[in-house]
Amino acid sequence: MNMKRCRNPILAAAVAAxxxxxxxxxxxxxxxxxxxxxxxxxxxxxxxxxxxxVASGSDWWSVYEDQTLDGLEKQIDVSNQTxxxxxxxxxxxxxxxxxxxxxxxxxxxxxxxxxxxxxxxxSAANVGAGAAAAALSRPKNQFELAGTGSWDIDIWGxxxxxxxxxxxxxxxxxxxxxxxxxxxxxxxxSDYIELRVSDEQQQLLDETVEAxxxxxxxxxxxxxxxxxxxxxxxxxxTQLEGAESQQIAVGVTRATLEHALAVLVGKPPGDFALxxxxxxxxxxxxxxxxxxxxxxRRPDIAAAERTVAAANAxxxxxxxxxxxxxxxxxxxxxxxxxxxxxxxxxxxxWSVGPEIAQTLFNGGKTHGLVQESQESYQADxxxxxxxxxxAFQQVQDNLTxxxxxKDELVASQSAVxxxxxxxxxxxxxxxxxxxxxxxxxxxxxTLLSDQVNEVNLRTREMTTAVLLVQALGGGWDKSMMPxxxxxxxxxxxQAQINNAKPAALPAAKP
Numbered sequence: 001m002n003m004k005r006c007r008n009p010i011l012a013a014a015v016a017a018x019x020x021x022x023x024x025x026x027x028x029x030x031x032x033x034x035x036x037x038x039x040x041x042x043x044x045x046x047x048x049x050x051x052x053x054v055a056s057g058s059d060w061w062s063v064y065e066d067q068t069l070d071g072l073e074k075q076i077d078v079s080n081q082t083x084x085x086x087x088x089x090x091x092x093x094x095x096x097x098x099x100x101x102x103x104x105x106x107x108x109x110x111x112x113x114x115x116x117x118x119x120x121x122x123s124a125a126n127v128g129a130g131a132a133a134a135a136l137s138r139p140k141n142q143f144e145l146a147g148t149g150s151w152d153i154d155i156w157g158x159x160x161x162x163x164x165x166x167x168x169x170x171x172x173x174x175x176x177x178x179x180x181x182x183x184x185x186x187x188x189x190s191d192y193i194e195l196r197v198s199d200e201q202q203q204l205l206d207e208t209v210e211a212x213x214x215x216x217x218x219x220x221x222x223x224x225x226x227x228x229x230x231x232x233x234x235x236x237x238t239q240l241e242g243a244e245s246q247q248i249a250v251g252v253t254r255a256t257l258e259h260a261l262a263v264l265v266g267k268p269p270g271d272f273a274l275x276x277x278x279x280x281x282x283x284x285x286x287x288x289x290x291x292x293x294x295x296x297r298r299p300d301i302a303a304a305e306r307t308v309a310a311a312n313a314x315x316x317x318x319x320x321x322x323x324x325x326x327x328x329x330x331x332x333x334x335x336x337x338x339x340x341x342x343x344x345x346x347x348x349x350w351s352v353g354p355e356i357a358q359t360l361f362n363g364g365k366t367h368g369l370v371q372e373s374q375e376s377y378q379a380d381x382x383x384x385x386x387x388x389x390x391a392f393q394q395v396q397d398n399l400t401x402x403x404x405x406k407d408e409l410v411a412s413q414s415a416v417x418x419x420x421x422x423x424x425x426x427x428x429x430x431x432x433x434x435x436x437x438x439x440x441x442x443x444x445x446t447l448l449s450d451q452v453n454e455v456n457l458r459t460r461e462m463t464t465a466v467l468l469v470q471a472l473g474g475g476w477d478k479s480m481m482p483x484x485x486x487x488x489x490x491x492x493x494q495a496q497i498n499n500a501k502p503a504a505l506p507a508a509k510p
Contacts, residue, residue, distance in 0.1 A: 024157025025323070026316020029164075029309050032381045034388040037291050040396055060475045061189050064280060069192050072265055076184050079266025086180040093166070093173040100163040106151035106328075114339075115142045143342050146333025153326040153354075161316035168313060172306035178299035186470040188264045190463045191257050196279035197459040198254035201452065203278070205247045208448050212240040215427075215444070219437060232437035239441055243448070279458070291392065297473030298391050304384040311377040318373045321366040324358035391471065398468035405461045412454040419447040 061073050076083060118139035154160060216236040222228035262272035295301055330352035336342045359366065423443040429435040469475075 023155065024160050024316060025319045026157070026161055027312060029312040031305060032308060032384060034295065034385050036295065036388070037392060040291060040399060060469050061185065064189075066192075066280060068274065068277070069189065072188055072192060072261065073185055075265035076181065076188060080184050080264060081266055083177075083180055083184055086177045090170070090173045090177045093170040096166045097163065097170055100159070100166045103152060103159040103162070104154065106149050108147065108149045110147045111144075111333075112146075113142075113144045116140070117142070141337050141339070142335075143337070143339050144333060144335045145342060146331055146335075149330045151328040153328060155326055156320040156323045158317055158320035161313045161320065165310045165313035165317065168306045168310035172303045172310065175299045175303035175306060179303060182299060182470055182474040184264060185474065186466050188261060189466045191260050191264070193279065193459060193462045193466070195254060195257040195261065195274065196277060197455055198250055198257060199276045200279055200455050201250045202247065202254065202276065204448075204451055204455065205243060205250060208444075209240065209243045209247060212236070212243050212444070215440065216240055218431070227433060228437060235437060235441055239444065279462070294391055294395065294472065295388065298387075298471075299473065301384075301387055301391055304380070304387040308377065308380045308384050311373065311380045315370065315373045315377060318366070318369040321359070321369060324356050327355045327357070329353065329355055394471035395468065398464050398471055401464040402461065402468065405457060405464060409454070409457045409461060412450065412457050416447070416450045416454050419443070419450045423447050 059070075059073075061069055116139055152159065216233070219228050219232045219236045223230060223233050258272065258274060259269035261274070262269040265272070330350070332348075332350035334342050334344075334347045335349060336344070336347040341347055423440070423446075426435060426440045426443040430437060430440045
């Protein structure tokens, strides 16, 4: 278009802005490289007996086949206050997109004023040279109705880079929300497993106390008939009291874990209770996949990568400070001394024109801002790569833990069987009078220790499986993040927030 032939100056400015708008200073974003191993070295020999897609969906905890755990996990999205704070941060980040996007459009306003003034000084300009002196003091009216407009022309791409940064930050915030949700879910699962272990330990100690009571009764009976010594009775009483003390300690541990679960599901500890139950023996089967898939399955990695993208866009925002800012301003309205004349033709006025502002000297502030954003970008790149390294470390640590604990648990179960056999032999020999009571006490203590160790090993195996699922992303995938179009559409993005209704817990009466 020939600008000289365009009669509308506003249209001409818009066309010029469109022609110049293709330029955006600053570097274009490319995802930084990250150290990715070719394989998980601890995966050698990792052959699940029953392959199942544990990490194929968000309800990864369902593999434990525990209805109480399932009900508790569903409360995370509803009542967990830490998650609510993360959701608010996400909505805040989305709102900033709308704020940045508004800069693409002109600011249009309207003003209306009406004044009445009097006195010689105020009205002299409104009277002729031959008017009567009395007219000089006559009050005068002044009415004005005007529309104003201004439009920042994004020649250098500052607004576009700002929007790009805000969109990347919003997507990073969404990934951080997913990471916070996964962390809360994993913490709840681990606490729940430990609570059920406390229940098993309580049951084990209850049975042990009953066994010790029977042993004490046998010893007292033998002491009465002169077969056993008084020291045997005292030893049996001491052992029983020690087991009862452990019962109390397990009860305190269970109460603490129950309180932690209450807080995780957003309930006062005093209003929350779970009945005792045993822990299942099912250990989740976790498909590893190739190591490079971890970059897509960890929300914290996605958040770190989007933070790098936002930092990259900030460089362009600050580089734009080297160039002049062009603003198109305009005003149009009407002005009259009589309200009835306000909309007559002769009272109309208008003005339109560009405004160019260029900073000539600011003591190196612009250079400092650019350098600061560049170093911030480098720091975020390093943080991204460190997040990737930590992710692989966590996967391999927990994978190693599962492999070792599996073998250790087999050995522990064998030790429990041997200890039970040893106790049976010791008890029978003591009753027959061929062994003293110290032999029985030693066998009982060994059995209890081996039984507690077996329960603890199963706990570690279960919790390590939870940590491995968490390290692999817990079923989350980068495709679950809203794309650029969705996240820039504020209503659609806010609709992504989970508004699930509270799920009913299984019967759990205080």
